[in-house]
Amino acid sequence: MPVLVEVGEDYRIDLADFEAKLSDADAVMISHMRGHTSDMDRIMELADAAGLPVIEDAAHSLGTVWGGRNIGTIGKVGCFSFQSYKLVNAGEGGILITDDPEIAAKAVIMSGAYEENWKKHPGFQNSFCQWQNKLPLYNLRMQNLSAAVIRPQLPEVARRVRDGRRNHDHVAGVLDASGLMRVPAALGPEERAPDSIQFNLAGDWTDAEALAFQREAKARGVSVQVFGLSEGNARAYWNWQFLGDLPELPRTRAMLMRACDVRLPARLTVPELDFIANALVDAARAARA
Numbered sequence: 155m156p157v158l159v160e161v162g163e164d165y166r167i168d169l170a171d172f173e174a175k176l177s178d179a180d181a182v183m184i185s186h187m188r189g190h191t192s193d194m195d196r197i198m199e200l201a202d203a204a205g206l207p208v209i210e211d212a213a214h215s216l217g218t219v220w221g222g223r224n225i226g227t228i229g230k231v232g233c234f235s236f237q238s239y240k241l242v243n244a245g246e247g248g249i250l251i252t253d254d255p256e257i258a259a260k261a262v263i264m265s266g267a268y269e270e271n272w273k274k275h276p277g278f279q280n281s282f283c284q285w286q287n288k289l290p291l292y293n294l295r296m297q298n299l300s301a302a303v304i305r306p307q308l309p310e311v312a313r314r315v316r317d318g319r320r321n322h323d324h325v326a327g328v329l330d331a332s333g334l335m336r337v338p339a340a341l342g343p344e345e346r347a348p349d350s351i352q353f354n355l356a357g358d359w360t361d362a363e364a365l366a367f368q369r370e371a372k373a374r375g376v377s378v379q380v381f382g383l384s385e386g387n388a389r390a391y392w393n394w395q396f397l398g399d400l401p402e403l404p405r406t407r408a409m410l411m412r413a414c415d416v417r418l419p420a421r422l423t424v425p426e427l428d429f430i431a432n433a434l435v436d437a438a439r440a441a442r443a
């Protein structure tokens with residue numbers, strides 16, 4: 155049964171709420187949404203003290219570094235996505251990483267290693283033997299074709315991270331200078347790898363003004379999603395009907411109602427970034443006029 159934790163205006167986990175909800179937990183799952191990293195030092199300290207494994211959903215965080223460590227390698231398990239919007243794009247696919255041989259063996263077998271097909275991969279023989287035929291097989295194997303698309307992209311990761319960060323910081327400078335939008339700063343130990351930008355509408359905006367901003371930006375050629383105001387948004391927890399009894403998280407809701415999301419792929423050039431940044435500033439001015 156998932157227990158949701160509040161997220162603050164800076165898109166990071168509210169550590170007081172996290173700590174308060176930890177006592178009944180069996181495991182901790184941290185979603186580094188859009189590459190925003192919560193305080194992993196404190197999260198690991200609290201989870202370790204409670205004896206809880208930490209799973210990092212680093213699907214959208216490849217290349218992010220926390221305190222000199224690659225994100226996704228800090229908890230017991232890290233998950234990465236190679237879906238088409240991600241830094242490494244194979245159309246679809248993803249990986250789970252861990253340094254725990256039992257988890258690795260279970261994951262490989264459950265992904266669909268029937269009839270000892272795990273023998274194709276070196277290592278972990280003992281762990282694999284132990285789990286064969288004792289776990290269901292879900293046929294979630296990533297196909298060789300995806301791997302063939304992914305592997306030549308790996309040497310590109312460092313450049314994409316560098317370009318993505320340049321793009322993000324360039325646009326963030328213009329938005330912050332406008333006084334109408336505010337881009338939350340990275341935490342001290344965090345080196346970001348953004349392929350998009352998130353910012354808050356600064357000051358008191360009504361829902362109608364925030365919706366007008368979306369429309370005005372679209373009219374200027376830039377798609378903006380206000381997370382909480384776009385229909386059925388997957389980041390708005392009130393759309394997670396599969397949870398049954400939906401909790402109320404007032405801080406998170408307030409943030410989502412004014413937090414905006416714009417894609418900034420690493421390939422964009424400085425003139426294209428200026429076009430986007432200026433369109434956003436003009437749209438914000440028009441929405442507030």
Ligand SMILES: Cc1ncc(COP(=O)(O)O)c(C=O)c1O
Nearest residue numbers: 186187211213214235236237248
């Ligand atoms: C934080 C986060 N978690 C999970 C996912 C899902 O990844 P996938 O579509 O590869 O399952 C995504 C992206 O879609 C994501 O951004």
